[in-house]
Amino acid sequence: MHDVDPLISTLYQVFDLIGVVLNGIIGGTIARKREFDIVGFIFLALFSALAGGMMRDMLIGAGAAAAVSDPAYLGLACVGALVAFLTDLKGKVWEIFKVHGDAIILGVWSTTGCVKALSHGMPLIACVFMGVLTAVGGGMIRDIASGQIPGIFGGSPLYAVPAIVTGVVMVGFSSSGLQALGMLVAPLVGTGLAVLAYWRGWVLARPGRAPVNYTAEHMAQFVRRAGNRWWGGRRK
Structure with a gap:
């Protein structure tokens, strides 16, 4: 993101770090439901907050992932785990805050992953996939580690689909030479779709008879x- 407007880059950095804390908290709340100890809280927080970006960086050969090269990421993920360990977060207010906050981060992380893949010259479809992996990969690893079926595999409001749409929008803008504008529009589209899916209960159809x-x-x-x-x- 070195070639984009400094203001846009700063906004992404801020939301990126907020997303690390929020997903750390979400991982911690799942650890509480599973009655894990503090180690379980920390690991689920780390998986939830950092695993998606780490897998992306490994697949595109981006060198050391930011999650391990920048101590702020590990530290903030642990802060999220500590918040969830010390506070039993539940109720409608927390649910609404979590869903809307997570939707914003989904849009930002999908765009970030896509832009990073584009900067490494990956094929367009791979760039979309990297965006999706950045947004949902951590949650998948977290769910598997806690003994659950990943929520994106069905039964939950659309989550992977908004990430895919975000990536497609970002790739479209970037291919038109409008990367900076795409970095503003794409996350808004993804966030809006994720929020609508939650409130309207949109889910993907499951197979009946083949x-x-x-x-x-x-x-x-x-x-x-x-x-x-x-x-x-x-x-x-």
């Missing part, structure tokens, strides 16, 4: 009926 099998069964029934009519007519 369409291919369903069609094959009906075709087989049709062939059997046609065959029976044909043989019946021959006997007459």
Whole structure:
């Protein structure tokens, strides 16, 4: 992000660090529900806050991940764990704050991951994937470590989809030579979609009967009926 407006870069840095604290807290609240000790709080906070960016940096060959090269990231993730350890965060107010705050960070992290991949010359579809991984990868590792099925795999309001849309918007703006504008628009689109998904209860459809099998069964029934009519007519 060295080539963008300093104000935009500063805003991203601020939201990035806020996201680390918030996701550290979210990881800690899950540790509380699972009745983990302080070590569990810290590890779930670290996974939640940092794992997505670390996996992204490893895959694009960006050198040492910011999560380990900058002590602020580790420190703030641990602060989030400590907040969750000392405070039992629950209730509607916390839920609304968490959802809306997490939606903002999702938009920012999706855009950040996409921009970083673009700066390393990765294919456009890979850039979108890196944005999604940055936003949801930490939550996936956190859920797996705590013995849960990752929420993005179904049953929860749309989360990965807003990250994908954010990445696509960012790639579109960047391809048009409007990267700075994209860094303003893309996170707003992703955040808005994530918030709408929460309040409207939007989820991706789960498979019912597999369409291919369903069609094959009906075709087989049709062939059997046609065959029976044909043989019946021959006997007459």
